[in-house]
Each structure stands twice: as structure tokens, then as C-alpha cells.
Amino acid sequence: MTALDESTTGAARARRDVADTKLLPASVGLMTRSLVNITRLPSAFVPSIMMPIFQAIAFSGTFFAIIQIPGFPTDRSINWFLPLGVVMGAGFAGIGIGFATIRDLEGGFYDRLRLTPAPRMSLITGPLFAALARAAIVTAVVFVVGSLFGARLTHGPLGLLPLFAAGLGVAAIGTGWGLGLAYRFKDMRAAAIMQLTFFLMIFLTEAQTPLFIMEGWLEGVTRVNPFNNVIRLSRLGFLDPPMTWNDTWGGLAALVGFIALTLLFARRGLSRLSDV
Amino acid sequence: MTVALHPSTFAQTAEMSKRSILALWRQPALVVPSLIFPLFFAALGTSSFSRATSLPGFPAVDSYLDFALAGAVVQGVLFGSTVGATALATDIENGFFDRLLSSPTTRSGIIIGRMAGGMVYGGLQTLFFILILLPFGLSIEGGVGGMLAMAVGGTILALAIGALMCAMAIKTGSSEAVQGAFPLVFIALFFSSAFFPRETMSGIYARLADINPISHLVEGFRDLTIEGLSMSAVLRTILIPLALAAITVTLSLRTLERRLGAR
Amino acid sequence: MSVTTLPIVAEGLQRYFGSGDDEVKAVDGVDLRIEAGEVFGFLGPNGAGKSTTVRMLTTLLSPTGGSARVAGFDVVEQANEVRRNIGVALQDAAIDPLMTGAELLKLQAVLYGLPKNQHASRAGELLERVGLTAAGDRRVGTYSGGMRRRLDLALSLIHEPSVLFLDEPTTGLDPMSRMSLWEEIRRLNNDGTTVLLTTQYLEEADQLAERIAIIDHGVIVRKGRPAELKGEVGSPTLFVTVDDGAVEQATTIVQTFGELRPSPEGALGVGLTDGSSAVSNVVRTLDDAGITVRNLELREPSLDDVFAEATGYRLEGADA
Numbered sequence: 001m002t003a004l005d006e007s008t009t010g011a012a013r014a015r016r017d018v019a020d021t022k023l024l025p026a027s028v029g030l031m032t033r034s035l036v037n038i039t040r041l042p043s044a045f046v047p048s049i050m051m052p053i054f055q056a057i058a059f060s061g062t063f064f065a066i067i068q069i070p071g072f073p074t075d076r077s078i079n080w081f082l083p084l085g086v087v088m089g090a091g092f093a094g095i096g097i098g099f100a101t102i103r104d105l106e107g108g109f110y111d112r113l114r115l116t117p118a119p120r121m122s123l124i125t126g127p128l129f130a131a132l133a134r135a136a137i138v139t140a141v142v143f144v145v146g147s148l149f150g151a152r153l154t155h156g157p158l159g160l161l162p163l164f165a166a167g168l169g170v171a172a173i174g175t176g177w178g179l180g181l182a183y184r185f186k187d188m189r190a191a192a193i194m195q196l197t198f199f200l201m202i203f204l205t206e207a208q209t210p211l212f213i214m215e216g217w218l219e220g221v222t223r224v225n226p227f228n229n230v231i232r233l234s235r236l237g238f239l240d241p242p243m244t245w246n247d248t249w250g251g252l253a254a255l256v257g258f259i260a261l262t263l264l265f266a267r268r269g270l271s272r273l274s275d276v
Numbered sequence: 277m278t279v280a281l282h283p284s285t286f287a288q289t290a291e292m293s294k295r296s297i298l299a300l301w302r303q304p305a306l307v308v309p310s311l312i313f314p315l316f317f318a319a320l321g322t323s324s325f326s327r328a329t330s331l332p333g334f335p336a337v338d339s340y341l342d343f344a345l346a347g348a349v350v351q352g353v354l355f356g357s358t359v360g361a362t363a364l365a366t367d368i369e370n371g372f373f374d375r376l377l378s379s380p381t382t383r384s385g386i387i388i389g390r391m392a393g394g395m396v397y398g399g400l401q402t403l404f405f406i407l408i409l410l411p412f413g414l415s416i417e418g419g420v421g422g423m424l425a426m427a428v429g430g431t432i433l434a435l436a437i438g439a440l441m442c443a444m445a446i447k448t449g450s451s452e453a454v455q456g457a458f459p460l461v462f463i464a465l466f467f468s469s470a471f472f473p474r475e476t477m478s479g480i481y482a483r484l485a486d487i488n489p490i491s492h493l494v495e496g497f498r499d500l501t502i503e504g505l506s507m508s509a510v511l512r513t514i515l516i517p518l519a520l521a522a523i524t525v526t527l528s529l530r531t532l533e534r535r536l537g538a539r
Numbered sequence: 540m541s542v543t544t545l546p547i548v549a550e551g552l553q554r555y556f557g558s559g560d561d562e563v564k565a566v567d568g569v570d571l572r573i574e575a576g577e578v579f580g581f582l583g584p585n586g587a588g589k590s591t592t593v594r595m596l597t598t599l600l601s602p603t604g605g606s607a608r609v610a611g612f613d614v615v616e617q618a619n620e621v622r623r624n625i626g627v628a629l630q631d632a633a634i635d636p637l638m639t640g641a642e643l644l645k646l647q648a649v650l651y652g653l654p655k656n657q658h659a660s661r662a663g664e665l666l667e668r669v670g671l672t673a674a675g676d677r678r679v680g681t682y683s684g685g686m687r688r689r690l691d692l693a694l695s696l697i698h699e700p701s702v703l704f705l706d707e708p709t710t711g712l713d714p715m716s717r718m719s720l721w722e723e724i725r726r727l728n729n730d731g732t733t734v735l736l737t738t739q740y741l742e743e744a745d746q747l748a749e750r751i752a753i754i755d756h757g758v759i760v761r762k763g764r765p766a767e768l769k770g771e772v773g774s775p776t777l778f779v780t781v782d783d784g785a786v787e788q789a790t791t792i793v794q795t796f797g798e799l800r801p802s803p804e805g806a807l808g809v810g811l812t813d814g815s816s817a818v819s820n821v822v823r824t825l826d827d828a829g830i831t832v833r834n835l836e837l838r839e840p841s842l843d844d845v846f847a848e849a850t851g852y853r854l855e856g857a858d859a
Contacts, residue, residue: 033635033638047459061477063325107633114598115598
């Protein structure tokens with residue numbers, strides 16, 4: 001390590017040889033932090049796994065009778081509601097990142113993160129990776145428990161792909177949306193907004209019943225809500241009709257679109273932090 | 277334990293009630309889960325399940341709303357009374373409660389004062405749901421009598437749940453623990469006939485719904501709405517909350533005694 | 540060329556909040572040129588604009604006007620390069636209560652791009668340096684306020700920055716911790732680190748800083764070495780105690796050296812027009828007149844006086 005040269009009014013520089021911080025290691029570091037922290041808050045962690053399981057089971061038990069409606073695409077109510085549980089669990093894994101970020105902002109730790117030379121994007125991708133990891137776990141757990149309660153893949157293991165795609169995708173959407181709102185409001189108001197909007201988005205769809213059963217206002221809304229494609233995507237492997245590319249691409253396109261929008265929202269919000 | 281004079285007990289209870297009612301009023305965070313959510317789900321249900329009303333096991337209704345009102349009211353009151361307890365837990369956390377205890381207010385006065393706000397809210401909620409759904413096709417066979425019975429039921433239910441949460445708040449002294457009870461309330465609500473008739477369920481799920489007192493409570497409200505004013509319906513609507521309230525109020529008074537005894 | 544290589548340079552730095560009638564001019568045209576290896580003190584009351592200035596210099600806040608270069612890089616255009624070269628400890632320790640001290644240091648190491656094999660050793664070094672080795676594996680949420688500050692300092696030093704920003708580093712600390720932190724700052728400075736510290740404690744500025752700037756309502760009202768600034772305020776006061784009988788005569792004599800000033804019971808106070816070098820003359824003159832000097836005390840104008848003269852009011856907590 002060189003001593004400062006007195007003759008030049010030296011360009012002050014760090015004495016340690018610090019190279020550029022790369023996006024990937026920074027993201028991994030922040031991902032690890034997110035994941036470790038969530039396990040340290042059992043009051044948040046346990047419900048995040050239990051609630052999706054509960055939702056899948058409770059909905060399938062309460063609304064058991066709808067499978068009797070002629071034309072219903074499956075004869076097992078757990079088949080119909082398991083993917084909904086996954087989507088809700090994954091979505092809230094993403095939103096959970098928003099909650100954690102609010103805590104960091106309110107507590108001042110976020111300043112610490114912004115002071116580092118880590119690429120700005122890593123502040124988003126790190127927690128995003130954590131949300132994806134959590135969503136993968138939730139999806140797997142809900143699938144296993146749901147299977148114990150009678151859920152069956154109707155087209156073989158291939159049916160897991162759209163389920164995981166929907167789960168991971170919704171987690172990414174939740175992350176982008178949660179972060180963007182956290183940056184915008186910097187306090188718990190954002191938490192309430194996140195939960196409410198996500199809930200609305202998930203339920204203004206075929207979450208509870210298929211389109212052909214609906215009547216009235218919800219039918220109209222569901223037809224135009226792009227998020228409905230995501231709900232459909234998640235169910236592909238659990239329903240009687242064959243899985244076709246036709247049904248799949250709509251869901252993937254919706255996911256890509258929403259993910260792009262929400263991540264952009266987050267990225268802009270992050271830049272704006274230095275404007276206030 | 278000093279015995280306070282009756283007139284001043286009343287006055288103190290009234291004062292505490294006023295405080296808790298005002299506090300509830302100032303909480304916008306209360307409005308969404310206790311008012312918006314239940315209405316939202318009732319609205320969703322009307323669009324989603326109107327075809328389902330022709331399924332075997334479904335009571336004969338003109339509109340799904342007739343079926344859904346009961347569940348919406350019970351859901352709203354359950355969620356609404358959980359919030360009041362969080363406020364109590366916060367008071368305990370920051371020591372306000374201890375100061376209250378050393379004042380001459382009677383013990384039961386403190387509990388009832390706390391609950392008063394929730395009770396008034398519970399009654400108002402019930403009426404609010406009814407009134408707001410009437411223009412959308414809701415009709416109450418039980419008429420005004422039925423509505424009153426429901427309002428009373430809602431009020432007492434708010435007391436019952438509020439006292440339970442109160443006991444939890446006093447025992448744990450932590451608002452986080454109380455908030456943790458929220459999901460439990462949610463679960464109890466779902467394993468009942470709040471959203472769909474028990475007759476359409478099957479297996480263990482149906483058994484659980486059968487023994488869940490919330491099922492019978494909801495069905496009391498439901499019968500008042502769909503079938504009319506009957507003794508059985510009124511009893512279920514009012515007695516079940518009353519029984520629950522008796523248990524939970526005793527529980528919270530005991531918990532309070534224990535907490536005081538431990539000092 | 541030399542301007543761009545000073546560790547901190549600010550020109551007309553400005554930060555306004557809000558607009559129209561609600562506009563707040565938190566920082567309204569601040570110029571700074573900090574020399575390499577110096578300790579620079581930024582002195583002012585709450586709300587003067589110290590923290591806002593620091594936030595701009597450390598890239599956390601964008602200026603609404605003016606410019607700044609830190610470690611030779613522009614704070615807006617080359618923010619990441621700035622970050623690589625500075626260490627920052629803000630007013631409230633910026634920590635995560637769920638993580639342990641060691642974990643936080645290792646995360647810093649990751650985010651500052653330190654080679655992987657150095658993470659653990661560097662964390663250990665810094666924990667030892669701030670005296671937190673024993674607490675390193677405990678969650679930071681269990682640390683006391685003083686411990687959190689120390690960890691915060693350690694976090695800011697992970698990459699051995701050549702420029703260190705400390706925003707009110709000892710506010711709220713007990714005297715022992717304060718002394719200890721002052722020692723650490725001096726040590727860092729001896730190693731060559733340039734330090735910019737903000738404070739509302741006159742004594743801190745006086746003790747640590749080679750140069751200071753006094754900031755009030757967003758503008759710098761005084762800048763320079765403490766001694767020079769004090770000298771500009773006025774003359775030092777000499778308190779002389781003589782025997783009762785000689786008071787009248789002594790008064791006549793001392794008056795020739797400057798104006799009389801209020802003094803404690805039994806002493807004479809005079810403002811030395813020619814400065815402290817006149818002390819020996821005063822003593823000699825009194826001596827020649829046969830007056831015995833029982834007690835002598837020389838009081839320089841304090842930073843408190845400098846501040847009061849510059850802003851029109853006294854800094855609260857000046858006796859802290």
C-alpha cells in the first residue's frame with residue numbers, strides 16, 4: 001500500500017486495491033442477506049409458508065362444490081386452487097422484499113447500501129434473487145402438501161413448468177412493485193398499498209371461478225385483465241384440457257410485460273432516492 | 277382492591293369508552309380489512325358464484341348477496357375487533373396501561389371501556405353492510421326485526437372477539453403477538469360455512485365446519501336474511517356471541533387479575 | 540490540474556427543497572477546498588445544512604446547483620468512483636439490527652469488491668480495531684448506542700478510504716467514548732486519511748480540526764484555522780490579581796495596555812490591544828511600580844466568541 005505522495009496534492013484514493021464491484025457478487029451478497037434475515041424473523045417467515053398452504057386447502061374445502069358445475073375443467077377442487085395458493089405465496093414473497101426495504105429505509109441502513117460502490121442494479125437484483133428463491137421454495141412446498149391433499153398433475157411432470165414459471169414470475173412482479181412503492185413512500189404506508197393492490201390484482205381474475213361461470217362485472221374485468229393470463233398459466237398442468245402453446249404464450253407474455261414494468265418502476269424509484 | 281363508587285365507575289367507564297371509540301375512528305388502517313375486504317369478497321362472490329346457487333345444498337336465494345351478507349358481516353366484525361386489541365397491546369408496551377391500572381378506575385371498567393369502542397363499531401358495521409348492499413339486490417326476509425337482531429349479534433360478537441384479543445394483549449404485552457392472532461381468526465373463519473354452505477362440503481372439511489361455532493353463528497344471520505324472523509335464527513345470532521363473550525370476558529378479567537397479582 | 544486532485548472541492552454547492560413559498564434553502568452556495576491529509580471541521584447548529592452538505596458530497600443526495608468533486612471525481616457524473624474512495628459514518632448509525640457485526644462487515648467487504656479471501660480477515664481486523672471482537676457474533680440489535688457507532692465507523696473503513704466523512708460522530712456519546720473516538724480520528728489522520736467531520740460541539744472542532752468552516756442557514760460564514768479565527772475576533776483578556784491596596788494604581792497601569800473588561804471579584808481584566816505578547820510587558824510594568832502580582836490568567840477568545848460574532852447568537856450546548 002503506497003503512502004500518499006506529498007508532492008502531488010494527491011488524487012486521494014483508497015489504499016486497498018478495490019476493483020470495480022461486479023453486479024453478480026454484489027447481488028449474491030445482498031440475496032444472502034435477504035434470505036438470512038427472513039429466517040431471523042420467524043413471525044414473518046413461518047406465515048409466509050403456511051398461508052399459501054392454508055389458502056389452497058381452505059379455498060378448495062370451502063368452494064368444493066363448484067367442481068360439480070357442468071363443464072368445470074377439473075374434478076378435484078384442490079387442483080383448481082393449489083395454483084392460486086402458489087401465486088399468492090409467491091407474490092407475497094416478492095412483496096416481502098418491499099417490507100424489508102421499508103425497514104431498511106426507515107432504519108437508515110439503506111444509506112449504507114447506497115454509499116457502497118455496488119452497481120445500483122444490484123440493490124434490486126440481489127433482493128430479487130432472494131424473492132425468486134423463496135418463491136421456488138413456496139411453490140415446491142405448496143405442491144407437495146397439495147399433493148398430499150389429493151392434487152394431481154393431469155399432464156405429467158411437464159405441468160410443473162408453467163406452475164413454477166407463474167410462481168417465479170409473480171415473485172419478480174411483487175419485488176419490483178414492492179421496491180418501487182418502498183422507494184416512493186419510504187414508510188409503512190407503502191406496505192398497506194402493496195398488499196391491497198396485489199390482492200386486487202390476484203382476485204380480479206379467474207382466481208376463484210372460471211370465466212364461463214362468471215356473470216356481471218367481474219366477467220368484464222377478467223376479460224381485460226392481463227394478469228388473468230398468469231393465473232391461467234399457473235393452472236395449465238392441473239386441468240383436464242390439454243396444455244397447448246396457445247394457452248401458454250399469453251401467460252408468459254403477461255409475465256414478461258408486468259415484470260418489465262415493475263422492475264423499471266423500481267429502478268426509477270431507486271434513482272429518485274437521491275433527489276429528495 | 278378498592279371498591280369504587282357506582283356513579284364514578286360509570287363515569288370512568290364512559291370516559292374510557294369515549295376514548296376507545298375515538299381511537300378506533302382515527303385508524304384508517306382499520307377501515308380496509310374490516311369494511312372494504314368483506315364487501316369486496318361479497319362483490320366478487322356475486323359475480324363468481326351466482327351460477328353456484330343452483331347447486332344442490334345451496335339454500336334458495338334470489339341473489340348470492342342474500343347468502344353472502346352473513347359471512348361478510350361476521351368477517352368484518354372479526355377483523356375489526358382484532359385491531360382494537362392491537363391498540364391495547366401498544367398501550368401496554370408503552371406503559372400507558374400501567375398508569376391506568378394505578379388510577380382509581382375499576383378493573384372491569386377498563387376492559388369494558390376498551391371494548392366499548394369495538395362494540396359500537398361492530399353494531400354499526402353490521403348495519404352498514406346491510407344498508408350498502410340493499411341497493412345491489414339484497415333483501416332481508418326477517419325485516420327490521422331481523423336487522424336489529426343482526427346488529428345486536430354483531431355488537432356482542434365484537435365484544436367476544438375483542439375480549440379474547442384483550443386477554444392475549446394483557447398476557448403477552450406485545451402488539452406483534454396480537455397481530456399474529458389475526459391469521460388464526462382468518463383460519464377459523466374459513467373452516468366454517470361463512471362463504472359456502474356446509475351441505476356442499478365433504479370429508480374432514482365438512483366435519484370441521486360442522487363443529488365450528490362460527491358456522492352456526494353465520495347461519496343464524498343467514499336464516500334471518502333468507503328465511504325470516506324465527507326463534508332459532510335469533511337465538512343463534514345472539515346466544516352464540518353471548519356465550520363466547522361470557523367466556524372471553526371472564527378470561528380477560530382473569531388474565532388481568534393474574535397480571536396484577538404478579539406485581 | 541491541482542484543483543481536481545484535492546480530496547474535496549465544492550463550488551457553489553446548493554440544495555433547495557420544495558418550491559415556491561415552501562422552498563427551503565438548506566444549502567445555499569457552499570465553497571470548500573479541503574487539503575489532503577487534513578482534518579476539516581464543519582461547525583454549526585442543527586438545521587444549518589451540515590448533514591445536507593455531507594449527503595451531497597457522499598453522493599446520497601443530488602445538488603440542485605453548483606458542483607463538487609471528491610477524491611478527484613464528480614459527485615454526480617462519477618458517483619461510483621467517489622464511493623469507492625470514501626468512507627462515511629452518518630449521524631445515525633446505519634446498521635441492520637438483524638445481522639451480526641461480523642456479517643455486516645463481510646457484506647461491506649463484498650459490496651466494496653474486496654477479494655474474497657480477505658473478507659473474514661478484514662472483518663476481524665476492524666472488529667478488533669474498534670473493540671468489538673467479543674460482540675462480533677452477536678446481532679447488532681443487541682448493541683448499545685456506543686457500540687453501534689463504533690461498528691458504523693468500522694463499516695466505513697472496510698476499504699481503507701483516503702477520505703473519511705463523519706457526520707456528528709460524538710453526538711450523544713458519553714465523555715469516555717468521545718475521547719476514545721477523538722483518539723481514533725487522530726490516529727486515522729496520522730495514517731494520512733483526510734477527514735471531514737461535522738459537529739455542533741465547539742470543543743470538538745477546536746480539538747480535532749486543523750481548519751474549520753462555520754455554517755449557518757446554509758451558508759459558510761467563517762472559514763479558517765481556529766487560532767486565526769479567534770485572533771480575528773478580538774484581543775485576549777488578561778486577568779490580574781493584586782493586593783487590595785494596589786488596585787487603584789494597578790488599574791491605571793493596565794489601562795495603558797488596552798480597555799478594561801469585566802472580571803471576577805478581586806481581579807482586574809484588560810483586553811490586550813497588542814495581543815498576548817504584551818503579557819510580559821504588563822507584568823514588568825507592574826513590577827517596576829512595586830506592585831506584586833498575585834495571580835495571572837490569560838484567556839484567548841474562544842470559538843464560542845468566533846461563532847457568536849459570525850452568526851449573532853451562541854451555539855447551544857457549547858459547554859458540552
